[in-house]
Amino acid sequence: MVRCYNSRVIGGLPKLSLNRNGLQKSAEAQGFSYIDGDTNPSISSSLERGGRELKRRTNRTAGEQVRLISSIFEVRSKSSNSDEAIARSYDQEYGGEKPKYGYVSALLSPEGFDLITGIPKDKINQLRVLDVGAGSNEFLRFCRDELAIPANQLSGSDVSGESTKIIENDGFSAHQGRIETLDLPERSFDLVYLSYFIDYDTDQAATFGAAIDRVPSGGKIVLEGWFPVRPFGLLEKDRRDYSFITKGKTAEEDIQLVRDAFQNIGKEKGRTVSLEKVVKTHRFVHSQYGFCKLDSYFLTFSVND
Numbered sequence: 001m002v003r004c005y006n007s008r009v010i011g012g013l014p015k016l017s018l019n020r021n022g023l024q025k026s027a028e029a030q031g032f033s034y035i036d037g038d039t040n041p042s043i044s045s046s047l048e049r050g051g052r053e054l055k056r057r058t059n060r061t062a063g064e065q066v067r068l069i070s071s072i073f074e075v076r077s078k079s080s081n082s083d084e085a086i087a088r089s090y091d092q093e094y095g096g097e098k099p100k101y102g103y104v105s106a107l108l109s110p111e112g113f114d115l116i117t118g119i120p121k122d123k124i125n126q127l128r129v130l131d132v133g134a135g136s137n138e139f140l141r142f143c144r145d146e147l148a149i150p151a152n153q154l155s156g157s158d159v160s161g162e163s164t165k166i167i168e169n170d171g172f173s174a175h176q177g178r179i180e181t182l183d184l185p186e187r188s189f190d191l192v193y194l195s196y197f198i199d200y201d202t203d204q205a206a207t208f209g210a211a212i213d214r215v216p217s218g219g220k221i222v223l224e225g226w227f228p229v230r231p232f233g234l235l236e237k238d239r240r241d242y243s244f245i246t247k248g249k250t251a252e253e254d255i256q257l258v259r260d261a262f263q264n265i266g267k268e269k270g271r272t273v274s275l276e277k278v279v280k281t282h283r284f285v286h287s288q289y290g291f292c293k294l295d296s297y298f299l300t301f302s303v304n305d
Contacts, residue, residue: 032259032274035115037281037298042111050104051284051293058099058286068092068100068288082234082242083159083178086200089233090160093288094136101136105224105283105296107193108142116279116298117191117220125149130189130214131156132179132207133197137166144171155189157182178203180210187216196283196296198225198258200233204245208258209265212273217305221273223258224283224298227251255299262301276300 024034037043060068071092079085093101106112113119119127125148131139134156143149156167157175167174175182180203192211201207211221229246231239245261248254259275266273279298284291 030259030275033277035277035279037106037112037115037279040111040115043106043109043115043281046109046111047104047106047282047284050108054102054104054284054286055291058102058291060098060100065288065290072288076235079235082202082238085235086202086233087159087161089288090135090158091162094160094162094166099136101285101287103136103138103196103283103285105196106279106281107222107224107298108138108146110146112281113147116222116277116300118276118300119191119220126153127190128153128188129155130184130192131195132158132192132211133195134158134167135160135163135195137163137170137172139193139195140167140172141170155184178206178210179214180206182210184214186213187219189214190216190219192219192221194221194223194225196224196226197233198223198246199229199231202234202238202242205243205261205265208245208262209269212262212266212269212271212303215303217271217303219303220276221262221301221303222298223301224296225258226295227297228254251295251297255297258299266303270305272304274302274304276302 072089075088075092076085079088107116127149129143129149134140135158137156140154140156143154144151151171155173155175157179158164159178161176164174164176175184192214194207194211198204215221228248228251229244231242231244234242245257246254248257255278262273277300281296283294283296285294
């Protein structure tokens with residue numbers, strides 16, 4: 001799941017750029033790698049090609065765009081809480097015959113997957129994968145079609161019923177709801193992907209903890225997000241009530257807060273969670289806000305006993 005903004009300032013909340021020197025120094029001091037993925041020609045070329053195809057595939061008229069925005073505004077205004085508003089908004093974008101939503105990210109290329117996850121090529125087709133916030137389901141299709149991971153090893157979840165239908169219709173195991181509420185066996189996925197929804201997550205700590213529970217020793221969690229995080233998905237009346245982990249003013253601060261939270265939650269569970277790398281790149285998104293290019297940060301964590 002993801003949202004796209006035509007401006008870098010939404011509702012008076014600025015999205016600030018990353019202090020690369022600061023994060024690079026932090027990475028060197030604390031034992032993780034910082035990589036600028038946009039300097040990789042193969043990844044950049046794949047993103048640009050994918051972005052052009054996405055724009056063509058999801059093209060819509062001005063009238064269609066207005067109707068989509070109006071329908072989302074209507075369901076949000078009738079929702080009693082933020083979780084309901086988020087799920088119903090996603091249903092508007094993912095439902096119907098004509099695609100209203102799609103994305104392209106670095107993880108959707110073999111080169112990007114290799115850079116971000118670091119999983120050996122001879123191990124990839126053995127992976128058991130869970131895509132949390134699967135949305136329009138690009139990642140699971142990529143895993144099956146490009147990485148040759150068998151469909152019965154691929155699972156997706158989303159709070160949206162329409163997204164869950166897409167996952168199921170594509171031939172994968174589908175689950176509706178927040179990850180901590182799902183009846184999924186512990187330590188059953190080698191890779192858990194938290195897909196660009198951190199600014200729409202009403203309980204970040206619960207998400208992080210449930211992701212840790214779902215991977216075995218040696219497993220990995222990849223969190224993709226737009227930093228610094230702002231609670232864009234929450235209803236206005238809820239924004240002061242939710243306890244976000246990500247309260248930093250810069251991307252660097254929020255990434256550090258996420259890292260610390262994963263480590264501390266893991267420690268409470270008797271597990272060691274380590275941030276291996278941060279890969280900075282971008283993604284293209286076509287959503288209710290139109291077609292745009294967004295910053296994207298991949299945080300890759302390893303989990304061990």
